[in-house]
Amino acid sequence: MSVPVLSFDQVIDRLLTMRQPYFAKYLAVYSSWYGGIITDPTLMTLPLDDHMVHRGDGVFETIKCTDWNIYALARHLDRLKSSMAASFLEPPVDEKRLIEIVLATVRAGNNGNCMVRIFISRGPGSFSANPYESVGSQLYVIAAAFDPTAPEKYEKGVKLVTTCVPIKTNYFATIKNCNYLPNVLMKKEAVDRGADYAVSLDEKGFLAEGSTENIGVVSKKGELLIPRFSRILRGITVTRVMELARGLTGAQLTATAEADITPEQACGASEMMIFGTSFSILPVVEYDGNRIGDGRPGPVFRRLLELMAEDQAQNAEMLTHV
Secondary structure, three states: OOOOOOOHHHHHHHHHOOOOHHHHHEEEEEEOOOOEEEOOHHHOOOOOOOHHHHOOOEEEEEEEEEOOEEEOHHHHHHHHHHHHHHOOOOOOOOHHHHHHHHHHHHHHHOOOOEEEEEEEEOOOOOOOOOHHHOOOOEEEEEEEEOOOOOHHHHHHOEEEEEOOOOOOOHHHHOOOEOOOHHHHHHHHHHHHOOOOEEEEEOOOOOEEEEOOOEEEEEOOOOEEEEEOOOOOOOOHHHHHHHHHHHHHEOOOEOEEEEEOOOHHHHHOOOEEEEEEOOOEEEEEEEEOOEEOOOOOOOHHHHHHHHHHHHHHHHOHHHEEEO
8 A cells, every 4th residue: 555645735634634622722822933823723733853852852831821810920931941041942032022922822812711831942953862953942832721620639639659750860850841751651650550640759769749740748747848859840839839838837837848758758747739830739638548647638738729829819929911
């Protein structure tokens, strides 16, 4: 059986017949390669020889937009700049222009409740590992419809397991880069084992991070503890939670700190939580088959979730209106 060689028109016609139900989630995409914003998901493509595709050579950020307000945009852009610097990636546009593009993409998607993903790639130019063969870094921004986390996850909690996937080394763990194979394998393992999320351990056996989440515990002494950022990605959500949690010191908490946390300590904690951009905070009620606390979402989780909701809705310094 022969393999057809397609013309330009045949490819376009083929794309137009390939509309899928999930395309409805993709609202708008900015592509520096195209030079503008696309709202037809069938055209949301990028060059196969972009080094981000075949080498994972790129960095990204995911930002939540609620009621036309983008939460913690400045913090995400600061981390994006740090990731670019660590990857020796030249920014394709300056920060002012990047913000303009992000806001224009959200507007074009016509949905004020979405997830915004910013990708900076090495760019196309070859299939080698040589970054100097790229024609230049590229910017891709996508606004996608937001799928709310099921209410029962907040009300009943989630299950967490320890993954067997090795942790990334220090340098790469602290860069939000597009080489996410370890993260993918962690999520696959969690699903295969009937859990909601998985957490990795570092070389010394201490808790590290989830596939896309940060982890934290409330000790029996009332300390809110998170794994040390020297070994994991500094999450935007967990960083803000720790700041807000300091206001609970002397009431619900005795301290907030980075710490070395063993799985045994986590299993014996009063509460355990995970933190992420899309869901903010979720309570962990079971870890590696062990019940956490009394097996129900705890009071510190509930109060922190309230504080984060208030912060997202009211803190003008943390919200940028679109």
